[in-house]
Amino acid sequence: MRRLVFAFKVILATVVGIGLANLIARRTWFSDHSFKGVALSHDLSLQVDFGEPVWMRIDQTAHYRADTDEGGEEFEKLIPRGGHTVHINDTETGESHVYTVTLFHQLKCLGIIRDNYAAKRAPSSLTRHCMNYLRQSILCQANIKIEPVVNNLGTAVRGYETVCRDWTKVYEKVDKLHGMTSDV
Numbered sequence: 500m501r502r503l504v505f506a507f508k509v510i511l512a513t514v515v516g517i518g519l520a521n522l523i524a525r526r527t528w529f530s531d532h533s534f535k536g537v538a539l540s541h542d543l544s545l546q547v548d549f550g551e552p553v554w555m556r557i558d559q560t561a562h563y564r565a566d567t568d569e570g571g572e573e574f575e576k577l578i579p580r581g582g583h584t585v586h587i588n589d590t591e592t593g594e595s596h597v598y599t600v601t602l603f604h605q606l607k608c609l610g611i612i613r614d615n616y617a618a619k620r621a622p623s624s625l626t627r628h629c630m631n632y633l634r635q636s637i638l639c640q641a642n643i644k645i646e647p648v649v650n651n652l653g654t655a656v657r658g659y660e661t662v663c664r665d666w667t668k669v670y671e672k673v674d675k676l677h678g679m680t681s682d683v
Contacts, residue, residue: 581677
């Protein structure tokens with residue numbers, strides 16, 4: 500059981516790191532298509548002013564455990580208060596479109612995998628979707644940083660610092676789109 504918990508933690512840390520690397524690696528180009536109060540790039544990425552980079556410690560944690568209720572609650576709090584989807588109005592047609600922000604889709608999938616793992620059930624179709632979605636996300640935005648290892652099996656050393664974009668800015672942007680702050 501300890502090996503499974505350790506493997507889950509390693510997978511979780513890797514996927515979260517890759518999700519954050521996706522934010523770092525993304526380059527934006529503006530399209531001619533505009534949406535009410537929301538700037539989107541040609542690939543429909545939210546335009547977020549990330550400000551200064553932040554330091555992140557990659558390490559073991561007592562948080563987000565698969566075997567505790569508290570871990571489940573922590574995963575639930577990773578999703579913005581208004582949910583992982585946003586409604587954006589097309590200025591040309593006035594039509595409202597619903598989108599999910601990739602970062603939050605990825606985190607929601609991690610929570611689904613965690614819940615499935617914690618319940619010790621065979622993978623559901625939703626869990627299989629999430630595993631495939633995360634695999635594709637990792638391949639699409641491959642993080643090519645190198646990590647030190649502790650053995651010939653390639654077990655990565657935990658406990659190092661890295662520089663990330665300030666992902667709290669994505670939460671702020673989505674809160675604005677949900678109308679949970681005063682200026683949109």
